[in-house]
Structure formats: C-alpha cells, structure tokens
Amino acid sequence: MAKVKGDIVIDIEKCKGCELCIAACPQDSLELSRKLNSKGYQYMVKIEDNCTGCTNCALVCPEGIIKVYRQTTKKKEPVATISNLTGDITVTVNS
Amino acid sequence: MSEKTLVNEEQHFEEMIAEESICTTDNLVYEKPDTLLDTPMHYCPGCGHGVAHRLIAEVIDELGIQEDTIGVAPVGCSVFAYNYLNIDMTEAAHGRASAVATAIKRVLPDKYVFSYQGDGDLAAIGTAETIHTCNRGENLLIIFINNGIYGMTGGQMAPTTLPGMKSTTSPFGRDVATMGNPLKITELVAQLPGVYYCTRTAVNNAGNVRRAKKAIQKGFEYQKLNKGLSFVEIVSNCPSNWKMTPLASNKWMEENMFAFYPLGDLKVPNDKEK
Numbered sequence: 001m002a003k004v005k006g007d008i009v010i011d012i013e014k015c016k017g018c019e020l021c022i023a024a025c026p027q028d029s030l031e032l033s034r035k036l037n038s039k040g041y042q043y044m045v046k047i048e049d050n051c052t053g054c055t056n057c058a059l060v061c062p063e064g065i066i067k068v069y070r071q072t073t074k075k076k077e078p079v080a081t082i083s084n085l086t087g088d089i090t091v092t093v094n095s
Numbered sequence: 096m097s098e099k100t101l102v103n104e105e106q107h108f109e110e111m112i113a114e115e116s117i118c119t120t121d122n123l124v125y126e127k128p129d130t131l132l133d134t135p136m137h138y139c140p141g142c143g144h145g146v147a148h149r150l151i152a153e154v155i156d157e158l159g160i161q162e163d164t165i166g167v168a169p170v171g172c173s174v175f176a177y178n179y180l181n182i183d184m185t186e187a188a189h190g191r192a193s194a195v196a197t198a199i200k201r202v203l204p205d206k207y208v209f210s211y212q213g214d215g216d217l218a219a220i221g222t223a224e225t226i227h228t229c230n231r232g233e234n235l236l237i238i239f240i241n242n243g244i245y246g247m248t249g250g251q252m253a254p255t256t257l258p259g260m261k262s263t264t265s266p267f268g269r270d271v272a273t274m275g276n277p278l279k280i281t282e283l284v285a286q287l288p289g290v291y292y293c294t295r296t297a298v299n300n301a302g303n304v305r306r307a308k309k310a311i312q313k314g315f316e317y318q319k320l321n322k323g324l325s326f327v328e329i330v331s332n333c334p335s336n337w338k339m340t341p342l343a344s345n346k347w348m349e350e351n352m353f354a355f356y357p358l359g360d361l362k363v364p365n366d367k368e369k
C-alpha cells in the first residue's frame with residue numbers, strides 16, 4: 001500500500017498544551033515544545049515526519065487549532081489512450 | 096549531456112517535488128469550521144467544552160443553517176458560549192435555558208433552536224424546566240454536558256457527581272446515605288413521550304468525537320422534520336476541578352464516568368414511522 005503523506009499546521013499561540021492530541025496520534029508524531037508560547041503554555045510540535053493526515057489530533061483538540069493536510073494520491077487521468085495502433089491516424093483539431 | 100546525468104537530474108527533480116510542502120488548499124482535509132470564531136476560548140486546557148462547541152459549529156456549517164440557528168447559553172463554565180459561535184445566541188438565567196429556548200422556538204418556529212447546558216444548570220437548578228420541556232416535546236435540541244461537578248464555581252458537588260467522588264463540598268467522597276444518589280437525568284427524560292431522540296456520547300477520543308457529531312447532527316435534522324425534542328448528553332471531563340491532568344481526567348472518565356453513565360442511544364426513533 002502506498003504510504004499516505006500528511007502534514008499538520010498548528011496555531012501555537014492558541015495551544016494550551018493539554019497533550020490530548022499527542023495521546024490521540026497513532027503515529028506518535030507529536031510532542032510538547034520546550035519553549036513556551038506568549039500565554040505561558042508549552043505547545044504542541046510535530047517531531048516526526050510520519051504523519052498520515054488521519055485528523056485524530058484535530059478531532060480531539062479542544063481549541064480547534066490544528067489544520068490537517070493529506071496528499072491526494074490520485075494521478076491525473078489521461079484524456080485518451082491509444083492502443084494496438086497499426087495503421088496511420090489523422091487527428092483533426094476543431095477550434 | 097550523458098544519459099546518466101539526465102537520470103540523476105530527473106531523480107533530483109522528483110525528490111524536490113516530494114519535499115515540497117503538501118500544505119495546500121487542495122490537500123486540506125480538516126480545519127476548524129467557519130461558525131467557530133477565532134476568539135481564544137476561556138476554558139481550562141483539555142476541557143471537553145471546546146470540542147463540543149466545535150462539533151456544533153461543524154454541524155451548523157455542514158447543514159448550512161448558520162443564519163437560521165439560535166443558541167441559548169447556560170450559566171456555568173460555558174456561560175460565554177456565545178463568544179465562540181458565530182450565530183445568534185442569548186443567555187438564560189441559571190437552569191432556564193430550555194424554557195428560554197421553548198419561547199424562542201414558539202415565536203420563531205422556522206429557526207433551529209438549541210440549548211447548551213451543563214449538569215449543574217440542567218440537572219439541578221433547571222430540573223423542572225428540563226423535565227417539562229422534554230415532556231411537552233418542544234421541537235428543540237438540548238445539548239447536555241455532564242462532567243459530574245460544578246466547574247465554574249470551584250468544584251462543588253453536583254447532582255451528577257459519582258458515589259465516592261471527591262468535590263469541595265464532599266471532601267471525603269460523595270456518601271450516598273447522606274448526600275443521595277447521582278441523578279441520571281438522561282435516563283429519566285428518555286422515558287418521556289415528548290422526547291424523540293435521546294443519546295449519550297463523549298468527546299474523549301476521535302471515534303467518540305465523530306459519534307457525538309453524528310448525534311448533534313441528528314438532533315438538528317429531527318428538528319427540521321418537526322419530530323420533537325432531541326436530547327444529546329456529552330459525558331465530559333473537568334481536569335481543573337477533578338484535579339487531574341487532561342490525559343488523566345480522560346482516563347478517569349473512561350474508567351468511572353462511563354461505568355455509571357454508559358454511552359449509547361437511550362431512545363431512537365422507530366424508523367418505520369417515517
């Protein structure tokens with residue numbers, strides 16, 4: 001299975017360091033910072049690059065400050081495919 | 096240019112693409128709903144009120160009813176709920192939120208009306224209003240946050256405080272012989288014919304957050320169909336007055352609160368009558 005790549009963005013100034021997101025993360029990607037934000041709370045930081053974008057952290061965050069991104073794995077579909085081409089083909093473009 | 100360097104350059108280019116930030120609007124899968132304002136919340140770290148507010152806002156956004164929803168805030172920790180939700184809201188006297196919501200709904204029957212109440216508000220001071228609103232089957236949604244304690248006033252015993260649970264007014268634990276038994280008000284109102292939908296949820300983990308959101312959504316949908324009263328209890332934590340860290344309070348809640356207040360539907364509409 002292709003690995004799903006995710007990422008999160010958090011508003012550290014509004015984080016209260018409750019650690020609920022850290023416990024909710026199945027990938028153990030999160031940890032509390034050593035620094036404090038301007039309100040005096042330690043804030044959540046992402047320490048591993050293994051986030052899958054599962055949104056668990058964002059769902060349990062009481063402050064609603066986590067944005068979750070997940071890379072869309074969908075490849076661009078070809079407009080048309082040509083197979084078993086033997087003879088000549090003519091393409092006309094209508095404009 | 097030899098073929099080898101070309102391949103290397105291609106690889107390098109692919110790596111560059113892979114390293115590019117994936118934080119683009121296309122890839123955004125979750126962000127706070129618009130109805131939840133940017134105002135920082137006054138709740139203690141890890142308090143379940145924040146999640147409950149966000150779920151209400153998410154449901155309102157998804158149903159597209161922001162302009163048509165009126166909320167009633169209680170007295171208690173969530174007294175400032177109207178500062179966080181970008182909808183019309185009013186404040187009721189302690190315990191009277193369901194009575195105020197009744198009035199609003201009767202005057203403006205096309206609006207979606209909900210009350211947001213804590214356990215001290217809904218199950219102590221407002222017991223009469225709660226029971227009669229439910230019994231009349233008013234076409235409302237009542238969201239009941241049960242954390243088994245009076246949060247705002249400093250952790251006094253509430254009707255919902257568990258047997259043996261310590262609070263500032265039961266410092267040796269709630270003794271049921273002298274202080275009475277906890278009130279399971281959700282079980283009580285589920286018996287009333289006016290209540291159409293009654294459920295108990297929690298917001299302690301991602302799965303329960305999803306289920307709680309579903310319950311709130313059903314409450315608004317039944318209101319649209321004029322089905323009567325929907326009662327959604329959310330068992331929540333109070334890290335500050337339980338004197339625990341947020342994580343420990345969630346664990347304590349899972350072990351003790353859920354044993355006494357089991358999660359699940361207490362009354363679901365009979366699908367056949369639709």
Ligand code: SF4
Pocket residue numbers: 006007008024025026027028029030050051052053054055056057058068
């Ligand atoms: S989205 Fe999922 S994997 Fe990524 S940080 Fe949040 S909980 Fe962890």
Ligand code: SF4
Pocket residue numbers: 010014015016017018019020021022043044060061062063064065066141
């Ligand atoms: S759940 Fe939210 S408030 Fe709590 S530590 Fe994580 S980001 Fe901060």
Ligand code: SF4
Pocket residue numbers: 137138139141142143144172242246247332333334335336
């Ligand atoms: S006192 Fe308890 S219920 Fe009130 S905001 Fe703090 S943690 Fe939440």
